Amino acid sequence: MLSVKNVAELAGVSVGTVSRVINNHPSVKPETREKVLAAIEKLHYVPNEVARNFKMQKSMMVALLLPDIAHPFFSELTNYIEDELDTQNYKMILCNSKGKPQKEQYYYDVLSQNMVAGIIVITFNNVEHAIMKKIPVVAIDRHIAHEISCVTSDNYAGGRMAFNELIKAGVKRPAFLGYITNVYLNSAISEVHTRKDGFCDAAHAQGIQYACFEIPDDDQTLEASLEKIIISEALKLIDGIFINGDLFAARFIKQARAHQIRIPEDLKIIGYDGSRNLSWCPPYMSTIRQPIETIARTAVQLLVRSIEGETIKPDTYRLPVEYVQGDTT
Amino acid sequence: MLSVKNVAELAGVSVGTVSRVINNHPSVKPETREKVLAAIEKLHYVPNEVARNFKMQKSMMVALLLPDIAHPFFSELTNYIEDELDTQNYKMILCNSKGKPQKEQYYYDVLSQNMVAGIIVITFNNVEHAIMKKIPVVAIDRHIAHEISCVTSDNYAGGRMAFNELIKAGVKRPAFLGYITNVYLNSAISEVHTRKDGFCDAAHAQGIQYACFEIPDDDQTLEASLEKIIISEALKLIDGIFINGDLFAARFIKQARAHQIRIPEDLKIIGYDGSRNLSWCPPYMSTIRQPIETIARTAVQLLVRSIEGETIKPDTYRLPVEYVQGDTT
Numbered sequence: 120m121l122s123v124k125n126v127a128e129l130a131g132v133s134v135g136t137v138s139r140v141i142n143n144h145p146s147v148k149p150e151t152r153e154k155v156l157a158a159i160e161k162l163h164y165v166p167n168e169v170a171r172n173f174k175m176q177k178s179m180m181v182a183l184l185l186p187d188i189a190h191p192f193f194s195e196l197t198n199y200i201e202d203e204l205d206t207q208n209y210k211m212i213l214c215n216s217k218g219k220p221q222k223e224q225y226y227y228d229v230l231s232q233n234m235v236a237g238i239i240v241i242t243f244n245n246v247e248h249a250i251m252k253k254i255p256v257v258a259i260d261r262h263i264a265h266e267i268s269c270v271t272s273d274n275y276a277g278g279r280m281a282f283n284e285l286i287k288a289g290v291k292r293p294a295f296l297g298y299i300t301n302v303y304l305n306s307a308i309s310e311v312h313t314r315k316d317g318f319c320d321a322a323h324a325q326g327i328q329y330a331c332f333e334i335p336d337d338d339q340t341l342e343a344s345l346e347k348i349i350i351s352e353a354l355k356l357i358d359g360i361f362i363n364g365d366l367f368a369a370r371f372i373k374q375a376r377a378h379q380i381r382i383p384e385d386l387k388i389i390g391y392d393g394s395r396n397l398s399w400c401p402p403y404m405s406t407i408r409q410p411i412e413t414i415a416r417t418a419v420q421l422l423v424r425s426i427e428g429e430t431i432k433p434d435t436y437r438l439p440v441e442y443v444q445g446d447t448t
Numbered sequence: 449m450l451s452v453k454n455v456a457e458l459a460g461v462s463v464g465t466v467s468r469v470i471n472n473h474p475s476v477k478p479e480t481r482e483k484v485l486a487a488i489e490k491l492h493y494v495p496n497e498v499a500r501n502f503k504m505q506k507s508m509m510v511a512l513l514l515p516d517i518a519h520p521f522f523s524e525l526t527n528y529i530e531d532e533l534d535t536q537n538y539k540m541i542l543c544n545s546k547g548k549p550q551k552e553q554y555y556y557d558v559l560s561q562n563m564v565a566g567i568i569v570i571t572f573n574n575v576e577h578a579i580m581k582k583i584p585v586v587a588i589d590r591h592i593a594h595e596i597s598c599v600t601s602d603n604y605a606g607g608r609m610a611f612n613e614l615i616k617a618g619v620k621r622p623a624f625l626g627y628i629t630n631v632y633l634n635s636a637i638s639e640v641h642t643r644k645d646g647f648c649d650a651a652h653a654q655g656i657q658y659a660c661f662e663i664p665d666d667d668q669t670l671e672a673s674l675e676k677i678i679i680s681e682a683l684k685l686i687d688g689i690f691i692n693g694d695l696f697a698a699r700f701i702k703q704a705r706a707h708q709i710r711i712p713e714d715l716k717i718i719g720y721d722g723s724r725n726l727s728w729c730p731p732y733m734s735t736i737r738q739p740i741e742t743i744a745r746t747a748v749q750l751l752v753r754s755i756e757g758e759t760i761k762p763d764t765y766r767l768p769v770e771y772v773q774g775d776t777t
Contacts, residue, residue, distance in 0.1 A: 180541075188530065191725055194523035201517065201544045205551075212509075213542045215530040222534075369728040396520055399698040400729035401705075 121164050130158035135208075135427045138179070144208045181209045181422065182230050185241040186218040191366060191394040192411070193241070196259070199415030200239060207423045209236070216242065218336070237422045255425035257418045260310045266433050270418040271310040272409040273437040278317025280442050281361040281389045281407055286327070288387050288405075288448040290359030293322065293329045296348070296371065297363040298336035310435075311363070314391060318361055330357055345374050358386060359448070365390035365397050365404050372402065372447070388447040405445040410438045450493050459487035464537070464756045467508070473537045510538045510751065511559050514570040515547040520695060520723040521740070522570070525588070528744030529568060536752045538565070545571065547665070559583075566751045584754035586747045589639045595762050599747040600639040601738040602766040607646025609771050610690040610718045610736055615656070617716050617734075617777040619688030622651065622658045625677070625700065626692040627665035639764075640692070643720060647690055659686055674703050687715060688777070694719035694726050694733050701776070717776040734774040739767045 123141075127134045132151060139147050140155040147155075158164075181204055185193050201211050212235060214226040223242055230238060237255040240263065258269045285293045295318050315331070322329045330353060334344035348354055349371075362368035368390035372382050380386055382402060393408025417436055425431050452470075456463045461480060468476050469484040476484075487493075510533055514522050530540050541564060543555040552571055559567060566584040569592065587598045614622045624647050644660070651658045659682060663673035677683055678700075691697035697719035701711050709715055722737025746765055754760050 187527070188517070189520075189524045189527040189725060191518075191520065191523070194520070194526075195518045197523075197542070198516070198518040198544060201542060202546075205544075211542050213526070213530060213540050215527060215534075217531075366725060366728060373728055373732070396518060396695060397729065399695060399702055400726060401698075401702065403702070 121162055123164075125162060126155065126158045126164050129162060130154045133427045135423075139208050146206065146208055179209050180212055180235045181419075181426075182212045182214055182226070182235045182238045183240075184214040184216060184223065184226055184230075184238060186216055188213065188215045191397050192364070192392045192409075195394045195396065195411050196241075196415050199412045200419055203416045203419035204423075207419065209419075209423065218242075236426045239418050239422060255422055257422040257425070259414060259418055262310070262435070268421050268431065268433045268436065269310065270414050270421065270436045271438070272414060272440050274310050274440075275313040275317040275320075275437075277391060277407040277409075277440040278314035278319075278361070279321040280317075280440065281314070281391070282318045282321035282329075284389055284405070284442050284448065285359040285361060285387060286325070288359065288383075290387050292356055292358050293327065294332060294354075294357045294360045295319070295329065295363075296332045296334075296360050296367075298367070299333050310437075314361075314363055332360075341370065342374065345371055349375055349378050349380070359388070360386065361389050361391075363391055365392045365394065365406050368404055368406075368447075369397070369400070383447050390447075393441075393443055402447055403445040405448040406443050407440050408443045409440055413438050450491055452493075454491055455484065455487045455493050458491060459483045462756045464752075468537050475535065475537055508538050509541055509564045510748075510755075511541045511543055511555070511564045511567045512569075513543040513545060513552065513555055513559075513567060515545055517542065517544045520726050521693070521721045521738075524723045524725065524740050525570075525744050528741045529748055532745045532748035533752075536748065538748075538752065547571075565755045568747050568751060584751055586751040586754070588743060588747055591639070591764070597750050597760065597762045598639065598764045599743050599750065600764065600766055601743060601769050603639050603769075604642040604646040604649075604766075606720060606736040606738075606769040607643035607648075607690070608650040609646075609769065610643070610720070611647045611650035611658075613718055613734070613771050613777065614688040614690060614716060615654070617688065617712075619716050621685055621687050622656065623661060623683075623686045623689045624648070624658065624692075625661045625663075625689050625696075627696070628662050639766075643690075643692055661689075670699065671703065674700055678704050678707050678709070688717070689715065690718050690720075692720055694721045694723065694735055697733055697735075697776075698726070698729070712776050718771075719776075722772055732774040732776070733772075734777040735772050736769050737772045738769055742767050 123134055123137050127137045130137065132155060136147060136151060137155050140152050183197060183200055185197070187193055188197060197213070204211050216223045216226065235254065239257050239259065240261070241259045242261060256263070256267050258267050260271045262269050282293060295315055297315055319329070332348050334341070334348070362371055368388055372388060375382065375386065382388055388405065390404045390406040393406045394411060397404070417438065421431060452463055452466050456466045459466065461484060465476060465480060466484050469481050512526060512529055514526070516522055517526060526542065533540050545552040545555065564583065568586050568588065569590070570588045571590060585592070585596050587596050589600045591598050611622060624644055626644055648658070661677050663670070663677070691700055697717055701717060704711065704715065711717055717734065719733045719735040722735045723740060726733070746767065750760060
């Protein structure tokens, strides 16, 4: 039976392009459209309605699996991922795992029933065993397997940058504050943890002593964990903290102020992320800004090329970060 | 031909429940599962693999059409919508329209190709003509058509509440600041605009003069529009503003402070929304908090009941709001 593949071969284009022509998508160049229409005519190809719908649903849908759509970093990232997918004529299914391994597992099971053409995944759990290698996958911030590309910001450079900016701002006794996540013990698989490595390496290089605070990544116990740090003797020795995330930093500042700790006079703070909608809110965090839009578009472009048949050598794409001066340093 | 409908009838359950049993979804009660399995056995029903996949994709997918996933109100709402859909065994396709009518139109065209079982829509454009009545639709914050239910917060009460709280906080010359959107001219179709009505009616009832500022809902020109208001003679007469959204209020405050306007000493501010992730950020806005989770779950439950065959009388569900005292009043 004649298929869209025969049309694609004759026209010298990808199956995806033929599908876009059939579905009248505006993104196809006129000359490409003509080539495809000529091939369809020559072969007397009639797209079967049901098969076409079925195929289209399957092949033009991409799943985004992430831990928390309500978090400003993830929602801004999602905004750009959806926009780039839309540009490329794909629709997005959002799978919000809340970081729960069993919910992620459930999503993998559903997605593996051939529902989607590809998956973009951001997870903090160990999911190597669950990812099926049948369909293209691109990870953000995580190394899932050797065959899967990872797009991330240059977290290591970001950690170094945060350390150096704290010192430039006059900090003498710096500290790092981060989360312990499920993937913590195997830090090689989470790019996010290299922020700490960058911070510590910069400190060692300059021979400066520093402290490390690490608390569980648990929304329910966060306030209690922060309280312990804020009232600790250890914090009294500290005059600047790099906090691994702006929202995390905002929650820390809220609690620190309740204890009459002045920011930045008593304690200077640098966050991480630089997501746009938090940037409107005082105290206008000094932060390491990730290129959120570029991370999103790069991940989608890699995935789509892979879906459309290109062989892509798996790699890690570390995109540059920048320091944004705010009111907290 | 035997269909899933025959199984549903014999088992005395909905088609959706049979589908859930076939797909091994954990949400089905054991006794229901047994009834369905007994009916399947009695009828010698064998689900056709392709038909089943096709049907499942079609029937277990719900589209959420909204203007801006990066906005904290929408991302928190999406979080709960996805969670409730997941509980009910549906997957969510996210359509991010950026408020552009042509992008919404494109999504309607795609969705109307029978891709989804239902749509939850939040739009600020006039889309009555575009919504197809073939599949269930529930709107949030908007009256789209008489046949479509609308779930929203009690915006009118929220506007009254904001006015009364400003007065309680000592404000003598209050003002309202809102957006002019595409649906503005026909305020009956946007519930959001009734916040202003509530505010104005409360002012009239108390015989208090007030001012109204309204600017275009355009991210590109927002700073310039706010600047005009902040340096205006009119603002010098004002000592309290109800601003239609917390993020909007945060952006106003950022600019007002650059002009040495002190919040709350010179100007008291009450926002609207109360989304969780903005609540960590100083200055801890006084705000009218919407029941975001309840709005999300109510909309999904209405939609799913409708998808699963129940006849639901279209109605408007106005959910109660509450005042949250922050540092800006």
